[in-house]
Amino acid sequence: MHHRPAAPAALPGVTAAPSRRLLLTGALAAPALALAGCSGSADGASAGGSLGTLEVNQNWIRTTEFAGEYFADSRGYYTGAGFTEVTLIPGGPSGTSSEAMVLSDSALVGMTTPLAAGSMVAGEEAPLVLLGAKFQRNPFTICSTSATPITTPVDLVGKRIGVATGTNEVLFNALLEVNGIDPADVERVTVQFDPQPLINGEVDGQICTLTNEAITVALAGLEAVNLPLADNGLPFVSGAFVTTVQNVAERREELKGFLAATVRGWKDALADPEESARLAYEEYGADLGLDPEKEQRQAEAQNQLVVSDETDSNGLFTISDELAAKNIELLALAGHEVDQDAFFDPTLLQEVYEENPDLLPA
Incomplete structure (x- = not known):
């Protein structure tokens, strides 16, 4: 991650959504660890x-x-x-x-x-x-594609969003709260961390990371569009x-x-x-x-x-x-x-x- 501009630089095949700095809400983001040595x-x-x-x-x-x-x-x-x-x-x-x-x-x-x-x-x-x-x-993002691009938080309304259980649920709840979006206005779909549901078009967007699943989407030949959480209330x-x-x-x-x-x-x-x-x-x-x-x-x-x-x-x-x-x-x-x-x-x-x-x- 070289010198960071005000918004995430676009990855190959990935378009970063316009950012807007909002105030905050709580969320937990700590993947757990297995015990194995290197x-x-x-x-x-x-x-x-x-x-x-x-x-x-x-x-x-x-x-x-x-x-x-x-x-x-x-x-x-x-x-x-x-x-x-x-x-x-x-x-x-x-x-x-x-x-x-x-x-x-x-x-x-x-x-x-x-x-x-x-x-x-x-x-x-x-x-x-x-x-x-x-x-x-932080690298968390709502990743979508050019078919149904989510470029601002309000674009979440009426969309099907894939959310893995655990940490990502808390992050998504926080994103909605800080941006004043009623959870009832967004269709939440339980998924795993793999972005295949997004790639298959089963969801319009999915909680991902800029450094992992968003890249997978781009490598699948799609134009990934990102709404970074760091720029939208969760810095x-x-x-x-x-x-x-x-x-x-x-x-x-x-x-x-x-x-x-x-x-x-x-x-x-x-x-x-x-x-x-x-x-x-x-x-x-x-x-x-x-x-x-x-x-x-x-x-x-x-x-x-x-x-x-x-x-x-x-x-x-x-x-x-x-x-x-x-x-x-x-x-x-x-x-x-x-x-x-x-x-x-x-x-x-x-x-x-x-x-x-x-x-x-x-």
């Missing part, structure tokens, strides 16, 4: 293993979504930071959430959204902290790094080592989307039968979500006070009161960049 070794300078082992909980299967982590693992950035062994724990449609993994000390850090972690902080008093976020903009970040208050206090150097190495990995991913894709389909996700062309397009698309004016100024993963406040507002409108200063802890990344100025944008 051990990494690397060529690179080692700090003598002073930080011990590293377990990182990811929130989806091993696609290009985690390209930066693959670079950091395969090129030795994690071992160079002082970790003796690295386990990247892949997720999937069902499994254990990053919140549960870090709370149980099964992982040092995991990936999630502020909405998922924040709801646990507010509802269960879970001692969770967000250190930064890979994706400055939450994604790929947020979650850990515990205790880890911040007691394992700070480990967390900083993870962040520094992962920044290095994502700098590589931004520079080389082709290699990002290859690492997914030939190495880390080799057993998944991934489509190389789709992974390449995903790498290019997601690079647009990683970089923003904020990261150009202050470094990858940083979240501006303004964007953090919007995420807190989103939580509040969902009924979850969370203290911004306690929930977002930018100090570790600040220290990482102070100690590693070479990681800052040139």
Whole structure:
């Protein structure tokens, strides 16, 4: 995801709908994780293993979504930071959430959204902290085709919209609420995550992501039209790094080592989307039968979500006070009161960049 314009750049075969910035409502978006390991070794300078082992909980299967982590693992950035062994724990449609993994000390850090972690902080008093976020903009979208294009929220009225159960239901409810659309005015069709119902014309639109299903639609030979949720009332970040208050206090150097190495990995991913894709389909996700062309397009698309004016100024993963406040507002409108200063802890990344100025944008 290279430098991000005000609206998502069009993917090959994909037309981005005009955006309009509205105010917010609550939604949860945290795919769950399965417990399976991917051990990494690397060529690179080692700090003598002073930080011990590293377990990182990811929130989806091993696609290009985690390209930066693959670079950091395969090129030795994690071992160079002082970790003796690295386990990247892949997720999937069902499994254990990053919140549960870090709370149980099964992982040092995991990936999630502020909405998922924040709801646990507010509802269960879970001692969770967000250190930064890979994706400055979340990738969720209402994908349609040129046959029945959905270019503004009001276009949803009278349409058949495919919605998978779970997270996508919450997101869709939030999208309707924030845009003042009566749910009774939209025909909701229960689907799986696969966009085949949209491709087949069984629905007029479907909750998808710009970095996955929308690409599948384009590869099927259709002109995909997107209504990004980030531009239409739900501007939450994604790929947020979650850990515990205790880890911040007691394992700070480990967390900083993870962040520094992962920044290095994502700098590589931004520079080389082709290699990002290859690492997914030939190495880390080799057993998944991934489509190389789709992974390449995903790498290019997601690079647009990683970089923003904020990261150009202050470094990858940083979240501006303004964007953090919007995420807190989103939580509040969902009924979850969370203290911004306690929930977002930018100090570790600040220290990482102070100690590693070479990681800052040139």
